[in-house]
Amino acid sequence: MIDSLRKHVSPGWVLVAPFLMLVVVLYLGPILNILWLSLTDPEPGLQNYQKLYTNDTLLRIIWTTFRICLITTIISVAFGYSIAYAMVHAHKKRQKLMLTLLLVSFWISILVRTFSWLMLLGHNGLLNNALETLNIISEPVAFVRNELGVLIGMVHYMVPYAVLPLLVNMQTLDTRVMSASRNLGATGSQTFFRIYLPLTKPGIVAACLLVFILSLGFYVTPAILGGGKVLMVAEYISVQLLVTLKWGTAAMLAALMLFGVLALLYIMSKFMKLSTVFGGSTS
Amino acid sequence: MVGGNNAQGSLQLKKLQKKFGSFVAVDDVDLEIQQGEFLTLLGPSGSGKTTLLMMIAGFLDITSGDIELDGLSIANVPAEKRNFGMVFQGYALFPHMTVRENISYALDVRKRPKAEISARVDEMLDLVQLHEFGERKPGQLSGGQQQRVALARALCFAPPVLLLDEPLGALDKKLRVEVQEQLKDIHRRVGTTFVYVTHDQEEALSMSDRIVIMQDGAIEQVGTPQELYEKPETKFAASFLGKSNFLNLKDGLHALRPEKIDIHPAGQGDVTARATGTIRSITYFGSVQKFMVSVEGDEELEVDVDSWRNRYPLKEGQAVDLTWEDRATVKLRNG
Amino acid sequence: MQDKQFMRETLFEGAEAFKAGRMNRRSFLTLCAMAGVASSAVMVGDAEAAANEIVMWNWGGQSEECHGNAIGKPFEEATGMPLRFDTSGPLQGKIREMVDSGNVTADVCDGDLFDAIALGPSGHLEAIDYDVVDKAKTLPNYAVEHGVSIILYGYAFVYDTEAYGDTPPNSWADFFDTAKFPGKRSLYKWANGSLEAALMADGVSKDELYPLDMDRALAKLVAMKDDSLYWGSGSEAHSMVVNGEVSMGMVWQNRGRNIEIDTDDRYKLVMNEALAMPGAYIVPKGNPAGREAIMKFIATAQDPAAQLQLLECLGMTPSNPEAFAMIPEDQQPYAITSAMNIDNVAFNDPVWWGENGGDAVNAFLEAIS
Ligand SMILES: Nc1ncnc2c1ncn2[C@@H]1O[C@H](COP(=O)(O)OP(=O)(O)OP(=O)(O)O)[C@@H](O)[C@H]1O
Ligand SMILES: [Mg+2]
Numbered sequence: 001m002i003d004s005l006r007k008h009v010s011p012g013w014v015l016v017a018p019f020l021m022l023v024v025v026l027y028l029g030p031i032l033n034i035l036w037l038s039l040t041d042p043e044p045g046l047q048n049y050q051k052l053y054t055n056d057t058l059l060r061i062i063w064t065t066f067r068i069c070l071i072t073t074i075i076s077v078a079f080g081y082s083i084a085y086a087m088v089h090a091h092k093k094r095q096k097l098m099l100t101l102l103l104v105s106f107w108i109s110i111l112v113r114t115f116s117w118l119m120l121l122g123h124n125g126l127l128n129n130a131l132e133t134l135n136i137i138s139e140p141v142a143f144v145r146n147e148l149g150v151l152i153g154m155v156h157y158m159v160p161y162a163v164l165p166l167l168v169n170m171q172t173l174d175t176r177v178m179s180a181s182r183n184l185g186a187t188g189s190q191t192f193f194r195i196y197l198p199l200t201k202p203g204i205v206a207a208c209l210l211v212f213i214l215s216l217g218f219y220v221t222p223a224i225l226g227g228g229k230v231l232m233v234a235e236y237i238s239v240q241l242l243v244t245l246k247w248g249t250a251a252m253l254a255a256l257m258l259f260g261v262l263a264l265l266y267i268m269s270k271f272m273k274l275s276t277v278f279g280g281s282t283s
Numbered sequence: 284m285v286g287g288n289n290a291q292g293s294l295q296l297k298k299l300q301k302k303f304g305s306f307v308a309v310d311d312v313d314l315e316i317q318q319g320e321f322l323t324l325l326g327p328s329g330s331g332k333t334t335l336l337m338m339i340a341g342f343l344d345i346t347s348g349d350i351e352l353d354g355l356s357i358a359n360v361p362a363e364k365r366n367f368g369m370v371f372q373g374y375a376l377f378p379h380m381t382v383r384e385n386i387s388y389a390l391d392v393r394k395r396p397k398a399e400i401s402a403r404v405d406e407m408l409d410l411v412q413l414h415e416f417g418e419r420k421p422g423q424l425s426g427g428q429q430q431r432v433a434l435a436r437a438l439c440f441a442p443p444v445l446l447l448d449e450p451l452g453a454l455d456k457k458l459r460v461e462v463q464e465q466l467k468d469i470h471r472r473v474g475t476t477f478v479y480v481t482h483d484q485e486e487a488l489s490m491s492d493r494i495v496i497m498q499d500g501a502i503e504q505v506g507t508p509q510e511l512y513e514k515p516e517t518k519f520a521a522s523f524l525g526k527s528n529f530l531n532l533k534d535g536l537h538a539l540r541p542e543k544i545d546i547h548p549a550g551q552g553d554v555t556a557r558a559t560g561t562i563r564s565i566t567y568f569g570s571v572q573k574f575m576v577s578v579e580g581d582e583e584l585e586v587d588v589d590s591w592r593n594r595y596p597l598k599e600g601q602a603v604d605l606t607w608e609d610r611a612t613v614k615l616r617n618g
Numbered sequence: 619m620q621d622k623q624f625m626r627e628t629l630f631e632g633a634e635a636f637k638a639g640r641m642n643r644r645s646f647l648t649l650c651a652m653a654g655v656a657s658s659a660v661m662v663g664d665a666e667a668a669a670n671e672i673v674m675w676n677w678g679g680q681s682e683e684c685h686g687n688a689i690g691k692p693f694e695e696a697t698g699m700p701l702r703f704d705t706s707g708p709l710q711g712k713i714r715e716m717v718d719s720g721n722v723t724a725d726v727c728d729g730d731l732f733d734a735i736a737l738g739p740s741g742h743l744e745a746i747d748y749d750v751v752d753k754a755k756t757l758p759n760y761a762v763e764h765g766v767s768i769i770l771y772g773y774a775f776v777y778d779t780e781a782y783g784d785t786p787p788n789s790w791a792d793f794f795d796t797a798k799f800p801g802k803r804s805l806y807k808w809a810n811g812s813l814e815a816a817l818m819a820d821g822v823s824k825d826e827l828y829p830l831d832m833d834r835a836l837a838k839l840v841a842m843k844d845d846s847l848y849w850g851s852g853s854e855a856h857s858m859v860v861n862g863e864v865s866m867g868m869v870w871q872n873r874g875r876n877i878e879i880d881t882d883d884r885y886k887l888v889m890n891e892a893l894a895m896p897g898a899y900i901v902p903k904g905n906p907a908g909r910e911a912i913m914k915f916i917a918t919a920q921d922p923a924a925q926l927q928l929l930e931c932l933g934m935t936p937s938n939p940e941a942f943a944m945i946p947e948d949q950q951p952y953a954i955t956s957a958m959n960i961d962n963v964a965f966n967d968p969v970w971w972g973e974n975g976g977d978a979v980n981a982f983l984e985a986i987s
Binding site: 057060061064118122123124125140145223224227228229230231236239240241242243244245246247 | 709710711712714736807808843846847848849850854857861862863975976977979980983984986987
Binding site for chain 2: 174179180182184185187190198199
């Protein structure tokens with residue numbers, strides 16, 4: 001019996017099995033719990049999911065979340081792309097410095113960043129004061145406490161996350177391919193759009209996925225920089241859990257986000273091999 | 284002419300120099316490359332072949348000197364405007380494009396009419412015999428096929444000059460010989476000037492109109508394969524291209540090719556022996572036999588003899604006389 | 619959502635002190651760095667309850683020191699049990715989760731009285747033992763089965779004297795009248811106070827607020843939405859005002875005093891029609907120190923001296939009628955139950971909020987977002 005098992009199960013699986021079980025319990029457990037809660041609280045049935053049809057607010061919050069995350073993703077990845085490009089093409093020494101700065105930025109807490117933006121861009125902030133002193137504006141500009149503020153805060157947080165996958169992707173590109181393009185008579189922009197951009201597509205997709213999924217979970221930044229008027233799903237879930245005690249609604253929204261992300265990955269996988277996005281080979 | 288370029292394809296390199304910091308990678312290279320010629324840059328690793336080629340292609344700035352195309356300086360023309368074809372070390376095909384898209388690229392970026400492009404790509408696919416592979420991606424081709432795609436891509440816009448950097452380096456021996464033939468054939472048919480980089484001496488000998496032997500960034504000697512083989516000017520040239528014995532004679536150092544020495548059992552030679560010695564080893568290569576002969580003064584001479592024409596049954600340890608004609612030795616420059 | 623409330627507040631205070639020149643740059647940056655490092659540590663909760671001590675679950679900040687001195691000290695002297703704190707914020711959801719999980723680590727929550735109504739019937743709270751705790755030592759409606767009010771806080775507003783110095787606003791009607799008093803407003807984000815203010819502004823008598831007419835309140839709020847910002851913490855409310863983001867701001871009344879001081883009286887607090895909120899002590903079911911000990915602790919907190927000390931320290935107003943007359947003169951303008959304010963304020967109905975609060979918050983969020 002053991003022998004026949006040994007024949008069919010490679011010893012590697014036996015070694016990792018305990019950890020695999022642990023992972024399954026630690027990850028799947030809470031997820032199943034959420035699903036269970038979304039179907040049973042406050043009473044068994046699908047009424048939590050029905051709210052998606054009957055409650056305009058939920059749809060509006062989901063739409064706001066989706067819109068903000070999408071815009072954040074586009075802007076962050078665009079910035080991240082330029083930064084990664086600059087890093088790859090900088091001198092070795094400067095490249096190290098840039099990488100250090102990038103990594104250091106991961107350590108700055110989101111609260112500190114958020115309040116820094118308030119101090120910089122707020123009603124009485126550095127920028128508004130400077131602009132007023134220079135007589136460029138007569139009334140402070142509302143950079144924060146609105147959707148613009150939320151976007152600024154989120155993009156600022158997300159740019160380093162966008163850089164990393166792009167950096168990895170760009171570093172593995174064969175620079176001779178770009179030389180070949182120039183040699184064949186392509187201008188700089190032709191080379192960029194026809195060769196460089198397509199070859200960095202796996203990096204772009206990975207960066208977009210990473211930023212979008214992380215953005216979905218934001219609530220500190222929207223809560224503070226949005227002036228209370230930009231309500232996103234994560235904050236709404238937290239209110240339902242902690243303040244209004246509507247755990248079923250919270251679980252339903254959490255499940256929805258989870259399946260939304262899974263659906264996103266599934267759709268992506270239809271268009272390209274995910275393994276190339278997550279660092280597999282490109283050919 | 285498809286490339287829209289009326290250049291003839293002769294190149295003049297004038298006192299060309301390239302420094303990386305204080306390191307001189309290419310040193311005062313003067314060279315005339317004829318239109319339609321198959322010119323090979325031959326040299327050991329690190330001798331500056333790629334650097335020289337990259338300067339011609341326009342990917343590396345020139346430190347000093349000049350490059351002219353048909354007598355006009357192109358030193359300040361950017362790579363994409365030079366209209367030189369290039370086959371890169373490792374091919375550098377566009378992995379996300381099909382074979383057809385790779386080949387048509389140069390014409391696409393020049394915004395040629397669709398019909399013209401399509402016809403030209405077909406022509407190229409015929410030339411490199413890859414017609415049934417047009418829709419494949421490079422990743423789905425063998426090394427030899429990729430090499431041919433790279434060639435077709437570089438030739439598609441009919442460049443006056445084609446630069447090739449060790450294009451056969453990644454292929455196995457048998458395939459190499461096959462592709463050498465095809466390359467040579469293609470060169471004959473398109474009539475483009477080929478500047479070809481290799482460190483394989485046989486490849487250089489069999490394919491080139493002329494060979495440039497390089498060492499430490501400088502040109503050691505230029506000439507037809509025959510000239511270089513028969514009349515090497517330096518010890519380096521003589522030993523890098525083919526094998527050679529070196530004789531320290533009164534008027535200096537001379538080169539003597541192993542196959543130009545005759546070997547006889549001691550005392551049996553019909554001419555006066557030039558040297559006498561004993562056979563240290565015999566190696567049989569089928570068509571030739573190689574004798575290593577110890578002569579006076581600790582020296583060893585290599586003698587290659589046609590197996591078929593060897594008249595004597597010679598054994599290791601046997602005393603022998605070695606003879607050669609006067610014209611067999613070549614006096615070297617910097618001996 | 620308010621896990622990081624403490625850090626948030628600390629940072630805000632720091633930022634304000636920095637701006638006002640009370641803190642130099644280096645110490646502010648140090649504070650920022652510490653907040654970055656410490657915010658995760660704070661979430662874990664800083665005390666584990668044991669049988670021989672009382673753990674109070676509150677929002678941290680100054681209230682730690684104030685409750686410690688006002689109630690913790692006398693209680694420890696009397697019983698030998700020290701008072702410790704968990705500053706992660708006793709939100710309803712967290713209390714419910716703690717009790718459901720069976721791992722109760724807090725003895726008493728410094729919460730709202732409506733929490734007692736919301737969580738009591740489902741068995742998440744210990745009933746108050748009114749043989750030990752004295753119903754007479756709080757306002758009549760503010761001693762309920764599962765919680766008792768110790769202090770009162772309130773929703774009032776401040777206004778910018780430079781903008782409205784000549785004809786100062788004096789009611790919620792003025793607050794909501796952006797035609798007569800142009801400028802931005804700030805309101806509390808989690809609905810309570812904001813809804814009542816809107817109804818009073820719309821003409822509902824302060825004594826007839828409950829049950830809240832939600833549609834009417836929301837209509838009033840939505841009408842002013844474009845001119846409104848919403849805050850989630852006291853420090854945020856504070857900074858919106860002192861940074862000039864709004865010209866009238868709803869604030870917790872005890873903050874009003876700080877704002878007047880910080881701005882050299884440029885901003886003035888209006889206590890007329892302030893909504894008095896019963897802050898309450900509630901006890902999670904199965905608290906580690908046991909019911910008997912915690913009831914004694916709560917009784918200690920009813921002592922007028924302790925309550926007056928909290929007033930001095932935090933600006934929270936006593937709920938024990940015995941203490942009303944003892945409110946010192948300088949605190950009277952800010953205290954809810956002082957003689958000059960008590961007849962002008964509205965009183966929150968914890969029962970309505972306990973039963974309808976969840977839906978009210980969601981309806982409010984729906985309206986403002
Ligand atoms: N970018 C560079 N910076 C500094 N030194 C360089 C650079 N590129 C090449 N070199 C040096 O210049 C010399 C010539 O290099 P090159 O690549 O031209 O050699 P090669 O003849 O092509 O050799 P191989 O046959 O190995 O390809 C080498 O010593 C090399 O180290
Ligand atoms: Mg090379």
